[in-house]
Amino acid sequence: MFIDTHMHEMTYSKDSFLKLDEMVQIAKEKGLGAICITDHDSMGLKEYAEEYSGRTGFPVFVGIEFFSLQGDIVAFGIDEYPKERIPAQDFIDLVKAQGGVCFAAHPFRNNNRGLEENLRTVKGLDGLEVLNGSTSEEACRKAARYAIELGLFTLGSSDCHVPEKVGVCATYFPEEVRTMEEFLAAFKKGEMKPAHYADGAYRIIEVEKYEKGQVRVF
Template sequence: MIIDFHMHERTFSSDSQMNLKEMVFEAKRKGLDGICITDHDEYGLAEYAMKLSKIENFPIFVGVEYLSIEGDIVAFGINDLPKRHLSAQEFIDWVNNRGGVCIAAHPFRNNSRGLEENLLTIKGLTGIEVLNGSTSNAANLKAMEYCMKLELQPIGASDCHNLISLGRYATNVPMECKTVEDLVEALKTVKCEPVILSGYKKLEL
């Protein structure tokens, strides 16, 4: 399955221009097999996304982009958020203890929201975004180097806030996923591959 792992919908992400129906239509048009909604510190879209997913017969996986003290982390497999602001390690432990998974979002983007060198000391990450559509090529390449060194899942994601950039980068998940639980299991057990959507060109690792 080709899945975009990092997307923002306008209901709970004020910096997004897209509603969920538009996102599903565009994702289908561009050849995606599923999308992930990862709003900033918010799970409010989960119920509606589940209903729309059934109506459209199209997988919509709701996660979250959590701003830890050190930087942004995308998480799947949890249904709520901590009551206090946590460090990256505390949040990763919190998610892992609940059966979820964590992915370092754009770790080297130049906006003080990436984990950067903390990747070397933090334990328990499942993956790293090595292709992020809102991040420079240089920062993505550095993320790839760290991902390979740490032997984590390499993730591609558009980090889109508009329909034009939706699906720019995505991830090939070589198993069928219908629920968030399926997606979590795939991330834990299957080697994913980041892809450039046009022509499904695979990134050479």
């Protein structure tokens, strides 16, 4: 199944223009099996998303995009998170202590919010976002190179804030996941792959070919 693993809903991400109902509607139209709400430094939508999923039957997993002192990290499977910026390593350690998973968001985006070379020094990251619908192709390919070098899982996501970006990139999970527990278990296996939406369907991207420029996405 395909899941958009990095999305912003307007209630707690003030730079977003998307409401959850609209996000789910577009996700279904594109063939996504679930979505992830990863608001900026907040998991405030968690209870509502759980109620929404129970009512509609469509999985909505709530994580967080935390702006550490070195850059943005997306995390899932946690209940506690800092209310102020802390070092990336401290945040990763906090996630791991709670049994969660985390990946570097848009690590080489040119807005000083990616981990960049800190990828080489932090310990405990599970993966890298190598396809980000709001980041340049050059920056995404560089992330792919680092993922291969560092042996990290690879993900794709839209990082959407507006309707036209919902689901433009996603992550393929080889098994069906309906609950957060299933999502975390599948994530930890590391068998997911980035995918890109084009011509009405998702296409799985082989990272090695993408990094070498043999596959065009954007």
